[in-house]
Amino acid sequence: MIIETVQLNKVFKQAVKKPGLAGALKHLVTQEYVYKEAVKDVNLQIKEGEAVAYVGPNGAGKSTTIKMMTGILHPTTGQVKVCGIEPYKNRIENAKNIGVVFGQRTQLWWDIPISETYTLLRDIYEIPQKQYQDQLEMLITLLGMEEFLYLPARKLSLGQRMRADLAASLIHKPRILYLDEPTIGLDIVIKKKIRQFLKELNQSSHTTVLLTTHDLEDIEDICDRIVIIDKGSLVYDGNLNTMKDTYAQERAITIEASSLITDVDHRLQGYSGIRYESLDNANRIKIYFNRFEIKATELLNSFTSDYEVLDFKIDEPKIETVIMKMYAGNLKSASELGEKS
Ligand SMILES: Nc1ncnc2c1ncn2[C@@H]1O[C@H](COP(=O)(O)OP(=O)(O)OP(=O)(O)O)[C@@H](O)[C@H]1O
Ligand SMILES: [Mg+2]
Structure with missing residues (x-):
């Protein structure tokens, strides 16, 4: 397994703020806390080359999980291993194996040209010049970055910045790419472009992809496996198509004829779980x-x-x-589903 978590937990201590001035003053003397279980007993096994969607409602624990995998946060209890390394114990070693894109933030230096960010990253990761050159050229072409390569990050549009960030996360050819909402705020053309790029990266370089998104088209275009987390716990882990076959068996066919379709009830007799509606005065x-x-x-x-x-x-x-049904808890839990890959 390239990524493995065992009973992974993260508990945050959150300060409780009291209202008003009294609250503000009291703040100085006694502080009350609540404990938030952001990630609860998460067991995940991801094989090299997989493209996994990690989805769930706001506050479910997605970013917290990814932060533990990158070593930004350490687990409260349990274990996380990435390429055999415990990320928070060995952040530098871990960094060589991973690329990270947080859609809400950038890792680019704000005031220097994008091209120089890459030179700096080359030095940081100690990438051999030839390998660096080839990889950068490939990324510039595939992501269509020629026109803004010499602009500073602060002058880029959101779509340009996201592509520049993607290139920065991949310049050292990591085995794993974490993407936390990589298409947030982008127009559909750029979204498509980024999805195509990620699919291609996963298929041709076998880069393992772990993707967090609220845009479900991202998932369909890029991932085969879907892991759903809700309130810190996994509620589903399995193949995307299997999930659809199991929970979305209903299809609809619309038929349009040159004349009125009249004897529908009779034709559909004998089939269970079937219903229909007439449209356009029953021509459809x-x-x-x-x-x-x-x-x-x-x-x-x-x-x-x-x-x-x-x-x-x-x-x-x-x-x-x-997925909405799963968020709402209307479907069976992961253990009842019995599907584990
Ligand atoms: N540094 C922190 N200190 C305290 N609480 C935190 C911290 N980071 C996250 N949390 C809490 O942990 C829970 C999970 O947050 P997380 O950011 O992992 O959610 P998410 O699934 O990424 O949600 P979203 O889809 O909104 O990005 C939330 O209730 C959040 O308020
Ligand atoms: Mg998040």
């Missing part, structure tokens, strides 16, 4: 069905024999729907 119907009960083609064929079908469309379930 939308049928909701369980994909494991009946095939879309079977449904379509039952109409093409009697109607002139002009068009049809099949809707896949939205991963959002499934």
Whole structure:
């Protein structure tokens, strides 16, 4: 395992602030605290080359987990190992193996040209010149960075800055890339570009990717495996498609005919869990069905024999729907799911 956590816990001591002046003064004398369990007994095993989405609602514990993996935070109890190293005990050694992008922050030097940030990183990581040159050229091309390479970070647009940050995190060819909301605030064109880049990086260089995001399209484009955390605990860990097959079995097919579709009830008789609605005065119907009960083609064929079908469309379930249900605790817990990869 390239990343492994065992019963990983992080508890934060949070000061309780009392309201008003009395509160402010009291603050100086006695301080009250609450303990926040940000990460609870997290067991994660990630193999080299995997692309894993780490998702959950705000405050679930995602960033805290990643910070423990990068060595910024040390665990309260439990263990985390990255490439066999305990990150917080050996931050420098760990840094050689990992790249980190926090979408909300930048690691670029604010006032110096981007190009010089990379030279500094080359020296910090002691990257051989030839390797550095090749890697930088590759990153500049793939991320389309030519036009802003000589600007200081403070002059870059958000999309440019994010690409420059990505390049900075990859300049030393790390085995693992942590991405904490890498597409936050970006327009859809840049989002697509970054997703393509990450997918390519994962597939061609086998870089292990751990991605945190609230944009579920990021997940579908980049990751095969999804880990869901809620209130510090893992609630799901498994293959993305398996999750969809298990929890999003409903599909919808919309069929459009040249004339009114009338005898729907009769045709759908005998199938369980099926329902439909008529659209546009019944020239179009939308049928909701369980994909494991009946095939879309079977449904379509039952109409093409009697109607002139002009068009049809099949809707896949939205991963959002499934994940929202999981956040809300409406689905079985991870242990009941029994799926572990
Ligand atoms: N340094 C800290 N001191 C005290 N509490 C903290 C600290 N960092 C995080 N927390 C708390 O730990 C919990 C988990 O925070 P974390 O940042 O890991 O959530 P997250 O899943 O990344 O959420 P988001 O999607 O909003 O980024 C939150 O309740 C947060 O307030
Ligand atoms: Mg976060």
